[in-house]
Amino acid sequence: MTPFIFNTSPSIRFGAGVLSQIGEIVREEIGSRALLVTDPGMLATGIVDRALDFLQDAGVTATVYQDVKADPPESVVTTCAKAATDADAQGVIGLGGGSSLDVAKLVALLAGGKEDLTSIYGVGNAKGPRLPLILIPTTSGTGSEVTPISIVTTGQSEKMGVVSPVILPDIALLDPELTLGLPxxxxxxxxxxxxxxxxxxxxxxxxxxxxxxxxxxxxxxxxxxxxxxxxxxxxxxxxxxxxxxxxxxxxxxxxxxxxxxxxxxxxxxxxxxxxxxxxxxxxxxxxxxxxxxxxxxxxxxxxxxxxxxxxxxxxxxxxxxxxxxxxxxxxxxxxxxxxxxxxxxxxxxxxxxxxxxxxxxxxxxxxxxxxxxxxxxxxxxxxxxx
CATH class of the missing domain: 1.20.1090.10 (Dehydroquinate synthase-like - alpha domain)
Incomplete structure (x- = not known):
């Protein structure tokens, strides 16, 4: 058999209603301060508010970054990373579609280490360390919660990838109830x-x-x-x-x-x-x-x-x-x-x-x-x- 490497997220938690566990999970895996990365559309669904309630009940203070865009540009990543640093976040939660999860991966990396975004494009250039990272998908599409890949729009239209096992999350939390409202x-x-x-x-x-x-x-x-x-x-x-x-x-x-x-x-x-x-x-x-x-x-x-x-x-x-x-x-x-x-x-x-x-x-x-x-x-x- 040809030798191969297989990497994936070390912990996967799947089940209807598992979002209710997010407070305990974050308290245990991250601490008392976290940055939650999402987008305006997610805010309108009420899912973010539910997550924040669970976090508050567990004694976690969550700062929300809500300005993720589809096909996120570099500016969104760098602004979000600054928000994590300003909040003294101990870890990052990505909640939403693939764009929010991709941004969360890079924010955990940039806020947790000394790397610069423009230097880590390509395969294996991101070395870490990074902040603890939990990803919660709300669409059934990208699989970003188990991939070592983040895609960013550079310039006007070109897309670049950061590919490294370092940005695999610590926990992928999959709750199918979060997808029920998808059009x-x-x-x-x-x-x-x-x-x-x-x-x-x-x-x-x-x-x-x-x-x-x-x-x-x-x-x-x-x-x-x-x-x-x-x-x-x-x-x-x-x-x-x-x-x-x-x-x-x-x-x-x-x-x-x-x-x-x-x-x-x-x-x-x-x-x-x-x-x-x-x-x-x-x-x-x-x-x-x-x-x-x-x-x-x-x-x-x-x-x-x-x-x-x-x-x-x-x-x-x-x-x-x-x-x-x-x-x-x-x-x-x-x-x-x-x-x-x-x-x-x-x-x-x-x-x-x-x-x-x-x-x-x-x-x-x-x-x-x-x-x-x-x-x-x-x-x-x-x-x-x-």
Missing amino acids: PHITAATGIDAMVHAIEAYASVNTNNNPLSRNLATEALRLMGASLETAVHSGGDIKARSDLLLGSMMAGQAFANSPVAAVHALAYPIGGHFHVPHGLSNALVLPHVLRFNAEVAPKPYAEIAAHVFPELAAVEHEKDRAEGFCDAMAALSKRCGLQQTLREMEIPQDFLPKLASDAMNQSRLLVNNPREVREIDALEIYQTAW
Whole structure:
């Protein structure tokens, strides 16, 4: 067996209602002063207030930083880190979607050590130390609570990643009740995003693709394939919400160790230039990247097809089963109500060459793709998606 490394969050606490334990957990793991990182949308849900009540009951003073934005820019990270320092926070809590969790990871690092944000982009450049860190996801999409990755928008549109096991949280707390209020469109986009994590982790040609990631990916796809539509169309179904949240986490564990590839590489410029949510950006290019890959590397897609769509088990030939999987994923996205083309997002056709050029900057991801993607290939994929 090829040697591999597998890292994940050391403690995972999952269950409906576990948010009620946050006060005791923070008191034990962090202390009496914490910074809670979130966004304005989360404040409006009442979930932050509930968390603050639990923290207060446990004798924890929590300073709230509430200005996280989608695709967070560097300025949000540095301002939030200063808030942690000013509050003399003993640790950091991230509560919300992937952007809040990503910011919380970097704030724990910057406030807890001497590193500078611009010096830690890339793989393995963040060394620590960091403050204690607890992450609480409220969407079933990014898996950020179990990944050593944080994505930041630099300049006007380019995204950069900090990748280091140092920013894995001490505790990932997953309460499916926190996802019950997610609107259908957000449920769909984040759900497809999580499925992309599992698909790309399984098919990745990274040298660290490993049996643990592949097994987590297939189980994640089984859970999410059976629950996504129910969660989208019957948002109060706690079983569907639980399966989706667990599947999202498992997909996060998978791609944290067997990295994602061209779907993400082509999605990032869409989000960076046009502020399309990350999950939807993935969904827009997913079927087209899958078909591009499956032309020369159908095997991984044929292997995972029946885990998501059991009816595909009856398709005998590998290439046909892989093609069926590509088509079925596109159909699932459409049934969940997501936009299907770039022009629906008001992306001009004459901007596609710029997207293709920018996608080539994501070399960290493109090297993991089962098929080489040249700039002309990226342009053709965008044109097909348009």
